Amino acid sequence: xxGWNELSLREDPVGGEVRETVRELTPPFPQGRxxxxxxxxxxxxxxxxxxxxxxxxxxxxxALGPGAGALLADVGKLxxxxxxxxxxxxxxxxPTELEPAKKTAENLATYLRTLAGPAGTPxxxxxxxxxxxxxxxxxxxxxxxxxxxxxxxxxxVVCMAAAVPVELVDAGGALLRGARLPDKTLVLYSRDDxxxxxxxxxxxxxxxxxxLPTAVGRFGEPSGLWTERDExxxxxxxxxxxxxxxxIRLARVLGAAVPQALEAAAIARRTLPRAxxxxxxxxxxxxxxx
Amino acid sequence: xxxxAAILKMVDAxxxxxxxxxxxxxxxxxxxMALIQTVKDVFPIRRWFQTYRVRDWLSAQAPKAPAxxxxxxxxxxxxxxxRLATSGDRDAFYDLAIEQVTAQMNAAAQMxxxxxxxxxxxxxxxxxxxDAEDLRRLIESRPPERGPRPPLSDEDKKALLDARxxxxxxxxxxxxxxxxxxxxxxxxxxxxxxxxxxxxxxWTGLLLFVPEPIEVLARHLPxxxxxxxxxxxxxxxxxxxVAALQQIRK
Numbered sequence: 218x219x220g221w222n223e224l225s226l227r228e229d230p231v232g233g234e235v236r237e238t239v240r241e242l243t244p245p246f247p248q249g250r251x252x253x254x255x256x257x258x259x260x261x262x263x264x265x266x267x268x269x270x271x272x273x274x275x276x277x278x279x280a281l282g283p284g285a286g287a288l289l290a291d292v293g294k295l296x297x298x299x300x301x302x303x304x305x306x307x308x309x310x311x312p313t314e315l316e317p318a319k320k321t322a323e324n325l326a327t328y329l330r331t332l333a334g335p336a337g338t339p340x341x342x343x344x345x346x347x348x349x350x351x352x353x354x355x356x357x358x359x360x361x362x363x364x365x366x367x368x369x370x371x372x373x374v375v376c377m378a379a380a381v382p383v384e385l386v387d388a389g390g391a392l393l394r395g396a397r398l399p400d401k402t403l404v405l406y407s408r409d410d411x412x413x414x415x416x417x418x419x420x421x422x423x424x425x426x427x428x429l430p431t432a433v434g435r436f437g438e439p440s441g442l443w444t445e446r447d448e449x450x451x452x453x454x455x456x457x458x459x460x461x462x463x464x465i466r467l468a469r470v471l472g473a474a475v476p477q478a479l480e481a482a483a484i485a486r487r488t489l490p491r492a493x494x495x496x497x498x499x500x501x502x503x504x505x506x507x
Numbered sequence: 508x509x510x511x512a513a514i515l516k517m518v519d520a521x522x523x524x525x526x527x528x529x530x531x532x533x534x535x536x537x538x539x540m541a542l543i544q545t546v547k548d549v550f551p552i553r554r555w556f557q558t559y560r561v562r563d564w565l566s567a568q569a570p571k572a573p574a575x576x577x578x579x580x581x582x583x584x585x586x587x588x589x590r591l592a593t594s595g596d597r598d599a600f601y602d603l604a605i606e607q608v609t610a611q612m613n614a615a616a617q618m619x620x621x622x623x624x625x626x627x628x629x630x631x632x633x634x635x636x637x638d639a640e641d642l643r644r645l646i647e648s649r650p651p652e653r654g655p656r657p658p659l660s661d662e663d664k665k666a667l668l669d670a671r672x673x674x675x676x677x678x679x680x681x682x683x684x685x686x687x688x689x690x691x692x693x694x695x696x697x698x699x700x701x702x703x704x705x706x707x708x709x710w711t712g713l714l715l716f717v718p719e720p721i722e723v724l725a726r727h728l729p730x731x732x733x734x735x736x737x738x739x740x741x742x743x744x745x746x747x748x749v750a751a752l753q754q755i756r757k
Contacts, residue, residue, distance in 0.1 A: 341668055
């Protein structure tokens with residue numbers, strides 16, 4: 218089990234309200250650190266489910282070697298109540314989760330404005346978000362763009378399977394200002410994400426956030442906005458935290474040396490076309506007449 | 508003409524002539540390795556070696572550091588390093604394998620990079636190859652003696668973070684370099700020691716067990732010396748040669 222720093226905006230482990238203040242579950246983290254990497258989960262995650270997902274991710278990070286493993290001291294797992302206590306039906310709560318996401322962003326922004334590095338020096342902030350956690354992030358960045366953290370600097374964000382309508386971050390979008398705040402933005406998307414394909418447009422429409430919008434995490438749009446985009450081909454919505462490719466991307470964003478496998482190149486096998494049989498034709502014999 | 512049989516015949520001939528010599532040298536190699544290992548286990552050779560190399564490295568770093576007139580003391584840096592890395596236990600620190608020594612140095616370096624003004628000598632030694640402006644910026648980021656820190660502009664905040672990132676990278680690469688250099692030097696001297704010990708064993712054997720009148724011995728001394736040096740070089744690999752020859756014969 219790699220990584221242990223935790224912050225919480227939950228009142229309850231399942232469902233419940235957003236806390237007014239961030240609770241540091243493993244103090245003194247993140248106070249006094251030069252760099253803080255916050256992981257933010259998506260909707261319909263209880264605290265235990267989020268913790269399990271985070272742990273697969275941090276285990277993958279630790280498995281990349283000592284360089285990447287050393288990053289874990291900077292990683293913090295954030296819990297927020299993006300779920301309701303409806304058991305198997307809690308996935309239907311999506312339309313009601315946008316308000317908790319915005320409130321989480323508001324309270325987290327207030328907290329981050331109090332952060333300081335060693336001896337009151339600046340601190341670099343990194344965020345790794347999944348699904349609706351990206352909405353929390355973009356709402357947070359919008360608030361930090363409005364009223365910056367005195368000592369916090371948003372260095373980079375990694376957006377996995379972002380459940381955020383493209384219109385919100387496209388030209389004239391309400392969250393565009395926040396999306397431009399980090400020095401580096403890496404968007405990981407997948408065309409094989411069935412949740413963003415089928416459920417997201419319906420959920421957003423039901424929430425009154427747009428009419429059948431396309432999610433950022435579906436095609437990585439708008440392509441000109443993000444400093445880097447990468448498709449994690451084959452990943453469905455819930456696969457990102459457990460995909461070692463995501464851990465590798467984060468390690469690179471944080472500047473850790475990770476082993477890189479050389480791409481295999483194979484020459485496609487080609488065969489000659491089947492020889493076409495030449496049709497034979499017989500010319501009827503004719504006799505010359507004398 | 509049976510070419511494979513001819514080649515095998517030649518291998519057999521080499522085996523018949525060289526096997527005795529190679530076996531003797533293999534025994535010399537084993538004895539010399541055992542002697543060196545015993546000396547390493549009984550005496551803290553590696554600790555002395557690493558103490559010398561790290562001190563030497565810090566002494567070489569100190570004059571290179573762009574300290575802006577601040578006199579950099581390698582001795583003070585080393586004392587601070589041992590205090591931060593192993594709570595002042597010098598023997599425990601230098602007794603580690605070099606990979607662990609540099610890992611402990613890296614852990615100490617994190618504290619130094621967080622509070623460089625508290626550890627100026629060690630900071631300048633570790634970051635000697637860093638940019639002078641970056642080092643100055645980090646040293647001057649110390650909080651005021653009294654009252655709150657004046658607010659930083661966005662540009663100052665970004666510049667300080669960038670400087671810290673560059674210096675951090677530089678320090679980590681310096682420690683990597685130290686680890687590689689010390690590891691290489693340690694292996695190199697072990698190799699030299701094995702040559703010397705093997706040569707001494709061969710030399711002793713020749714002097715003690717080749718019965719010759721004194722005047723013949725005196726004439727043969729250069730030859731024995733050459734044999735001893737040759738044996739010294741070959742002994743460490745003789746075991747592998749013997750094993751390879753036996754493998755080929757099978």
